Amino acid sequence: MITLPVTNPKKHSRKFNDISHYKKQARYHLLPFRFISLNNTREVLVNELGDFLLVDKGTAERIVKHEIDSVNDLELYADLSADFFISDSSIPYLIEVMATRYRTKKSFLDHFTALHIFVITLRCEHTCHYCQVSRVSEDKNSFDMHRAHIDSGIALMMQSPNPHVTMEFQGGEALLAFDQIVYAVKKASDDAFQIGKQITFVICTNLAPVTREMLLFCKEHNIIISTSLDGPEFIHNSNRHKKGNDSYSLALNGIALCREILGNDGVSALTTTSALSLAYPNEIVQEYIDRGFNSIFLRPISPYGFATKNAKKNKYDTQLFLDFYKKGLAKIIDYNLEGNFFREDYASIILKKILSPFPVGYVDLQSPAGLINNVIVFNYDGHIYASDEARMLAEMKDYTFQLGHLNTANYNDIFYGDKAMEFLNAGINEALPGCSDCAFQPYCGADPVQSYTTQGNLIGHRPSSVFCHKNMNIIRHLFELIDSDKRILNVFHSWIRN
Ligand code: SF4
Structure with missing residues (x-):
């Protein structure tokens, strides 16, 4: 006889237990x-x-x-x-x-330094009151980068482990040293071809000195033009002083010529927000729409160079910039909701971090910080700096972030030396006080140069940091918008797709 085990009727019940x-x-x-x-x-x-x-x-x-x-x-x-x-x-x-x-999120680090900035000249024919570089008058050839230094800079760039580098020419007004640009582009193209490296060329220019011949050379070498447009004529000309007060019309003529020769995507523009600009967010956005751009980058003034010397026109509370930014962004979103495409670039960088699994290698908003990891600057005089802001600081006679000189540069000393390590240690927001437990940490970054400049040390103090105040508010505002209206979320998705 088989003895069946005694079953527990409760154990096999199909009845749900009590919620507790x-x-x-x-x-x-x-x-x-x-x-x-x-x-x-x-x-x-x-x-x-x-x-x-x-x-x-x-x-x-x-x-x-x-x-x-x-x-x-x-x-x-x-x-x-x-x-x-x-x-x-x-x-x-x-x-x-x-x-x-x-x-994947950190894969912007895989290939190391991409952006190599060559300050090809310090000369400029403008005297913009917020200019981050201390310019000199345009007839001083001694302020152009020497060819030996161009050669050394290119040699360092070729040693970057990154298979795709960007060579960006800045000034002063870079086009005033166009012969040096021609030399540098040809030399870098030849050297890159020998080792199979890809190069993207960019010239940052106010476009005042641009000619058809220059742009034909740019077309031949796939050079992208990055220019400045600060808004309507009265804002642009007030910000960008020049003899003849014709900076705005020269910029527009230059943009038209770039589009004719390089195509619409061959030229982009950046705006800088002066104290005057703060009252005109809608007019500035409308100017970009009217001029046929499909995006705008609403940027505050950096706390470097001449900008700090003219505090009345350039110094403003971060909260005033945030009010300006939110008004401009609201206008842009409304324009998109009417069925148009127009993007705010800073929001798009943050939104890509929020809404996509992909990395964003934007120098000013990454951890580890973008200096050295993603950008290096070769100044007109041969000195090497950790970032664009670092060389602007040097123009104020503070050489903290100077890494060496092109006469004697050795790749390992510059990119992996003690100074580089010290700066990068201070640029990891996962480990910075305040950032380490901040919800927005994955979307934000670290900027040891700005911490040093505004707060006196590389680590900085988040509760009183301009960098933190700006980013905390903008990221929070973007989340509020995402949470408020599904249609706005759709607009944001369209910005990161394009
Ligand atoms: S918002 Fe401020 S605290 Fe948060 S990660 Fe950015 S800088 Fe750090």
């Missing part, structure tokens, strides 16, 4: 994430990979207290699990996926 039973089961493990309030009712959770969830205020506290359960909070629980905020096991089953995604 499942509450006890609501055991999950916390994965690293941070959170921040957006307003009185909403907060945003951000994990180590930059994934985010917009939730009701108090949710982070409930998660941490293990009060979220898979029955009463079914949707939230699923989102938290799928987006790597919590895990059913102490080591997530998909930890390899998490590792791959983290590596």
